[in-house]
Structure formats: C-alpha cells, structure tokens
Amino acid sequence: MTLTQWLGLIAGLSMLSACQTPKPAFEPLQPPSFNPFSVDTAQVTGNLQHPELSEVSGLAASTRRANLLWAINDSGNGANLYALSPSGQSLGKFAIAAKNRDWEDMASASINGESYLLIGDIGDNLRAKDEHAIHVLAEPVLDSQTTNALIPLHTIRFRYPQASHNSESMAYANGWVYVLTKESIENNKRQASEVYRFPLELSNPNKLLVAEKIASLAIPKNTMEASVIASLSGVDIFQPTAFDIDAKNCFAYVLTYRSIYRYQRQPEQTWAQVLAQPRQRVHTHSLSQAEALAVSDNGVVWFTSEKKPAPLWALPGVPANARCN
Secondary structure (H helix, E strand, C coil): CCHHHHHHHHHHHHHHHCCCCCCCCCCCCCCCCCCCCCCCCCEEEEECCCCCCCCEEEEEECCCCCCCEEEEECCCCCCEEEEECCCCCEEEEEEECCCCCCEEEEEEEEECCEEEEEEEECCCCCCCCCCEEEEEEECCCHHHCCCCCECCCEEEEEECCCCCCCEEEEEEECCEEEEEECCCCECCECCCCEEEEEECCCCCCCCEEECEEEEECCCCCCCHHHHHHHHHHCCCCCCCCEEEECCCCCEEEEECCCEEEEEECCCCCCHHHHHCCCCEEEEECCCCCEEEEEECCCCCEEEEECCCCCEEEEECCCCHHHCCC
8 A cells, every 4th residue: 555545544534533848828817816815723725726736746825926826746747837826726827948857845935026936856765866956937927928938047956965865845045945855764763854955046057056964853752643654654754745934034834744843933043953943733634645835925824735636725824923033
C-alpha cells in the first residue's frame, strides 16, 4: 500500500472517530476585490476547480492583488502557473518557459515595489541531483491575457554543501530563500529536517550557489499514528511538506501530513534561532496528502492537498497585537 493510501485510510478512520508547454488557456475574470479575504475560524472555502490541478505541490499568495492565489503542480505535469480565487475558482493559467523537473513549492516576494513569484524545483526523492533551481518570475497581470509562455527573469542554481537532499518546502524573507529538507527514516530513527538558506541573487545567471545550513528543526514528540505509518511505509509524517513566512517577516508556518506549525520571530532573533526551537502546532488536518501552503498579506494561512477533489482551507491570521514589530 502506498503512502497516499495509508494516509487516506488513517484519515478515513480519523473522520469516523471524530521543454514543451501548452499555450495558456485564459479564463474570464471576476471583478477585482479590494477587501482582503479573512476568516475567524479554520474552514474550507471551496475546492480547487481547474481540472488540471490534480497534484498541487506549491501555493503562493499574490503581493500584487488582494484575494489572489497562485498554484503549481508536481513533476509529471505541465510547467504551468494557475491563478485561483479564495473559493478555489480558476482565474487563469499561464505556461512557464522552464522544465517542471520536480516543482515542489512556491513563494511570493515584494521587492522595491515589484511583485515576484518563486518556483522551487527542489524535489529529489533519490537524492541524486547535483544541483537544484529556483525560477524567479515577475508576477503576471491577470488582465493581460497573454498567450506567450512566461519567461523566468532569472533561475537561481544552488547545491547543498555535501550530499543532496530532497525538499518540498521553500520560503522567502528579507532577501533570503529558505529551504527545509524532507528526511527519510533511517535505521528506524526519525531524522531532523535541515534548514538551508541562500541569497535571492539575480545578478549572475551562471553562478552556482552553495546553500548554507543554519539550523535543524526540532523533532516533535512521536504519536501512535506516526509510528504505525512509519513502520508500514517508512515515512515520517512530521517532515515538512510546505513552508512560508509572512510578509512582515514575523511568523513562519510549516505544513506536514497531519498538522500546521507556527514559529514566531522576535525583532532580535534570526530565523536560524527561531526554527531550531520547538514548533507550536496551530491546526491538525486529515487531508490525504497536504503539500501546499501560503500566507496572505493579512496573515490568513491557506493550504490544500494534492489529491482531487482538493479542498482549499483557510486559517485565521494571528492577532495584530501578536506581531513581532
């Protein structure tokens, strides 16, 4: 039985107990909303409606337009970017002039008044790749209705200082790209996810960056469910599958196959210091394969699953008085 099957089985029991890319198909838009979407409690806001979004591996919140989310599919799918409303409605599709080798996460960035999207080609299940890539795009303007593939402004190439790692989690904050590794169980022992970073450097397209290890995530206390899944599939469900840092550079969120965790940074702290501390669980879910998460400018946390029908979840943002600045 595959990991997805095991997770689906456990989720069902839990519910009972409690470089060729097609031209983009542009779709009509709803009038833009200027009121940021917010929620008071964790809730499903809708299902992802685009028929091609069957293996969502990355999610990002627009820094250009309120109530706009961007999504990508995992490897084995086209190199496309999908625009979504807070209810999961499809707002547009753009081809990307890059290969979807193993796209695993997304991030958004507002730099000097310009909006960018980062696509992380960071998956490596066999841990055999010599280098990985982050494709940096100017965030598309939906009203443009372009039929041309979007060309990355830059592709950041990087490698790990020693052996390669598999990763499904990436975030951007204050000039740095952060990557969390996804580690397998070795000799019946859970391994700590490692935190790497490198600068968002766009000046030299031929430069191969060496990622810097800055921390290891603290390993949460084991559970009966996690032990059963680990013994049957060899997968640690506490490993990160998505990662994002809010626009104020105060809160970081980590998604796993069962939970969402939050880290809070104080002004005098670095993310290296914060991410090494015990994580705070803020939500538990029962999605079969949750691998995409994003934080909107107003702090709302969005997440969804790879499998169809994929519900789009929203968690309320932290209170304004809890901000680190």
